Amino acid sequence: MKLFIWVVFCICRFIFGIAQRLWWRITGTATTLRQIQAGQLYEKSAHVRNIVWKCKWDDLSPSEPSKFITTHSHFDHPRCILGDDVTLMFLDENEAYFAQTPLSVNIFSSDLSPFLYTALFNHVYRLIVMPISSFHRIADEIGDPKTKVLLLSNTGRCGSTAVTQVLESVPRVVSMSEPDGFTNIIMLRKKLSNEDLEKFIQSMIRITCKPLKSNPQLICIKTKSMDFNHADIDARLFPDMKHLFLYRNGKETIQSFYHAFGFLPIAKLFHGMQTSRLAHRLFPNQAKFFWSMLMVPDLPWLQDPELMIKTTMVGMMACHWAVQCHTYIRFKEAGMDIKAFKYEDILENPQHACERLLEYCGLPLEYTEIACNALKHDSQRGMLRSRKDTKDKDSKYLIKWNNPDVLAEVNFFCDQVGITRIGEPTLLPDTISSLSS
Secondary structure: OHHHHHHHHHHHHHHHHHHHHHHHHHHOHHHHHHHHHOOOOHHHOEEEEEEEEEOOOOOOOOOOHHHEEEEEEEEEOHHHHHOOOEEEEEEOOOEEEEEEOOOOOOOOOOOOOOOHHHHHHHHOOEEEEEEHHHHHHHHHHHOOOOOEEEEEEEOOOOOHHHHHHHHHOOOOEEEEEOOHHHHHHHHHOOOOOHHHHHHHHHHHHHHHOOOOOOOOOEEEEEOOHHHHHHHHHHHHHOOOOEEEEEEOOHHHHHHHHHHHHOOOHHHHHHHHHHOOHHHHHHOHHHHHHHHHHHOOOOOHHHHOHHHHHHOOHHHHHHHHHHHHHHHHHHHHHOOOOOEEEEHHHHHHOHHHHHHHHHHHHOOOHHHHHHHHHHOOOOOOOOOOOOHHHHHHOHHHHOOOOOOHHHHHHHHHHHHHHOOOOOOOOOOOOOEOOOOOO
8 A cells, every 4th residue: 555655646746746847937936946056046045845745655765855745935045954943854966955843843852753764754844955055055154063972873773772762861962863864975975076975974964963952962863874884984074073883792683683674675675686687787776775775885895796696685684784893893993983882781781881871972970870761661662663563573583593504694794804703792892881891
């Protein structure tokens, strides 16, 4: 049913778009847009659009322009995005898209959704679109963050959402869970020069961390796992930003990935294309999409098409975990100031782990009890699969670890990057949550 609605939506959007372009030519809106795209009319280069219909057939996909049918409202100064009710939602090489949400809604609250990109899509009622030139200019006006910022990178499925909510429970801490701007950078990496990429990252972070009326003492940004691939650039551009890398033992991480995403039609579709030689010939970009999003671009052995084709979904998840852990070590060896935090330490000694987390973030230890209580909540509530859903479907998504082929595949990726094999405990350097630290 969801797919049928999406098809109807796409047809309507196509027809509506033709009529809208004609109407905008008649009314002069198209002329104004051309001038704005040419770098003129900065003071009115923010195009405010009312949303008529929004639709996704996959909840995990980015909130890109194709998910919306909008009408022209008015042109405004780019400073209109400075309000607390406006949040960066999507970024490509040409334009930046912002979501305007009701002022009565705390869009960063985990009670709305564990993930910011979901909360934005559910509550946005207006889009504000501006060309990249205006995006960079308003970012320069905002400048570097005026408050402390913690970038919470992770392997995925390692308790990072729970840790985000722990920090959210502390007064005057704003937690942003998986803003899409950081993920959009991954998509832009192959399209931009190194200089342009750094400018995009700088502007994106400046706007994401713009001043808020609540005047937080800390902004915690928990990114998607693949966003860690440009954390070294983030650190170089913003040397005052703190960095923490969350991880978990490999076996449990991969099993959790399989529980969370193994059943998704979009995951099955892209993995099916990735393992199809025909798809690689007919649709090369789409066939490589899943792989290119999850894997580090500068490891040559990962670019082998034969490896992509023969890797199972479980193998991909193992590779992603191992490569992310390897990337953490690589960044540290290159001089990046970053620490690690292990999920198992939270389970074994939550008070110690919360104390070390608060201490690292420069937050008062008097909030330790509040932080520990936040761990009792289901961090995935309201999402595709909560804790209860996962328990109900355990048997269907259990990985057969006793299968020699499964172990051989996952350990191949661990061996390639020098990370402990699956089933063995992993301890990364500078893990501050450890009792021995």
